[in-house]
Amino acid sequence: MEQPLILDRYRPLADLGSGGHGDVVLAFDTKMARRVAIKRLPLPLDRMGRPLAKAGLAEARTAAMLNHPSIVTVHEWDTDSDEAFIVMEAIEGSSLADILDDTGEPLTLDETAAVVDAVVSALTYAHDNGVLHLDLKPGNVLVNPDGRVKVADFGVSALTDASGYAHGTAGTIGYMPPEQLRGQALDERTDVWALAALVYELLTGANPFDADTVEGSLFKIEVAEVPAPSEFQPGLSAALDDVLLAALAPDAAERHPDVIAFRAALSRHLGDSDAGRSSLADVVGSLVGEDADEFAREPLTPLGLWDRLARFSSA
Template identity: 45%
Template sequence: IAQFSDANIVTVYNFEVKDSTAYLIMEYVEGTTLERFLREHDGDLTLDVVAHVFSSIAHALEVAHSHNVLHLDIKPANVLINRQGEVKVTDFGLATLADANGTGRAGGGTIGYMPPEQMRSEALDVRCDEWALASLTYEMLVGDNPFFARDLPRAAAAIENAELVLPSLCWDDVEEGIDDVMFYALDPDPAERYATVREFDEELMPYLGDVKAGKAELSRLVNGVDGEGEDEDGEGEPAPAAPRVPFAEHLTPRVMAVVARVVSVAAAALVGAVALVNFPAFGPGVFSNPVFWGLLAAVCVLAAIKPHVGALASFAILGVSLTANGAYAPGILLFLGTVIWWWFAARGSDAPAVAALLGPLSGAVGFAPLSPVVAGSLIVSVARAAATAAFAGLCALALGSLGTSGMIDWNAPMYWDYATMSGAVSAGSNAVADPDAVASAVLSSTGIGAQTQTRLGGMLLKPGTWCVFASWVIAAAAMSALSRWGMSRKVDVAAALVGTVVLVLGVCAAAWAANPASWTPPSTMALIGSIVPGLAGVVLAAVGIPDKIRQ
């Protein structure tokens, strides 16, 4: 159940075993159960409320069924309503995984909400949950559950012989078509029911009310407010303010997916553009070449659909581009590193891809350590977090070899068109637009390949480079290990602080390694470039984003 991340399903954050006790760590829902709500507010029920409750439970079941999970115990006591009027399904205690045929078996159930096939311990499929949802919905519409009984034989007889009240007779503004929909879903024979909960949902919702209005009304009732600003005693006291919804709670799976894809597309576009602009085959008129724009668009589309595939494509193309310009060492290292990292750490997972792509994106403006910080924050596996940080370090080395000779900043505004700048020096002074800028990046006319490889060799020979590289890997691994150990907001904040300290120690160690005899503090830019990403991780942890995204 922990694989689910849906607003209508109570989140399971973790599970532990201590001594002889096994327990779940779950989301706390402040509010009430649907069972208690129906008991206390039976006279306040409206079609809008029914619509909201029904659609929320139906959506939760669709999510579970899409993961081949059957709930098998849908009932009002297992439906929670929080103070914002959100409906959440909980207690998957009887849930089972469906087999290849979509069937499973239950070890129990609740009389009144389980169909005959569940009572007979037969093979069950999604239509079992559909019947339970229909029974619960019928109870909301009619005000009674006719399937209650003292034992299973009587319950089975009640289902087979029940004289059901027509739901349309209980509401003045409901069409008779609702009766057929409900009776289809409540049929004792599963073959006569709707094939899926989605079909049941699509057929019933046109007869119910407005979902948004139902949520607002449900929130008002759960908060104990009756009528226009009056409390339950009718004394006219102002309605209590609804509790502030934590920022992390607004991060629904859809929002998180959109954010991940926006970041991935932006980073993949940057890396892909740098690689393709410098590709020798395109020549000077690269921006007027439709092939260039087609390839760049393809990289962006891949990143939007599957961030991990977009990361593979963009980094691999950059490796090929460097190699094509004669920078064989950084190009081949980057290409092979990309393939190895993707296969072992990022294949099928978006978190490592987003973390790695953030390296060039943030490194373009001097904050490349954001990549290991994000890797440590979002990746639960310590090995994958460390591998992603190591790959981010490899990318930083390759990009730094283009001119800055440093890992924290590769200065994208100056060095994105590295092949053209090298060619300008080779062609003579007349082709140089900005001699000062070019002189700072290219010191000779030996060609981009030789220059880049010389810078990379110089970086690798400096002990300080390895100090920074090691600090990235250690920071990501430590943050991931601490977060996995605690799985709480406070632990995430502590982990981010530890990561920040490790990054700062890395640049300090690099400054010492540059001159062991007379240590001087690292440059201001190096400190800022390490502290700011670390503090960004602290802020994200403080508002609960890493924990939410991990789920």
């Protein structure tokens, strides 16, 4: 039985997975003849237990609609009685989380440099527009088969906190600094901390705050109980250790003031970003496989696109 259209426009094709904030489906846009990814999230409730009025979602909508080459494009944002729908470009490729998991290896210095350049570019644009990400992690950074890196899920934390009393706590343990966990005031240095945790994981293959329990992770975050990255990967320099550990300081005042300053301190200890993009393209190409290559090579006619989408999503 054919599923009903989402928002009277998008035909569901396949489930792409679930996360802490909501479900994602691959869908076909019947008006624009293109495939999209749709994130469905429950609307936050007000203090009376009612879905928050649309007026209260303005901040989340603004954050989600940022337009930048290194940010996943959001085509549409809408709500019904109890759900929000974020309609995004569908990215062929893999998340950094998938790459780390599937390869079982950390990224190279070149590959990490490529990721850092793209993510810092995206975050700088967002920060210049008054938007913090607040949930930066490997699963929210995507790499397509030509090695381009894009950041997803701007605005999702803002949506989750749109009721006005969660104060940015809707992130992911291991990627939230102490001030975010405590519900305190946040600024660019909050995303600096998360980016440092991300880079640490890319270079070592492990999140520095992993523990057997949530309480154990929270303790490590609060007291900055972080081993030097070179303890996991002896080839990393002591200077690189110093940069990452400074950015992971529990006190925001001790971190780099913004992501540009963090990149300036970090980049001299990484590799070549152009070589890294080429290497990431090879890695993602091997993970995505020949089906995606065939999909990308075929001509984009409306009828042919629909046929290929149905075949690709069922492969």
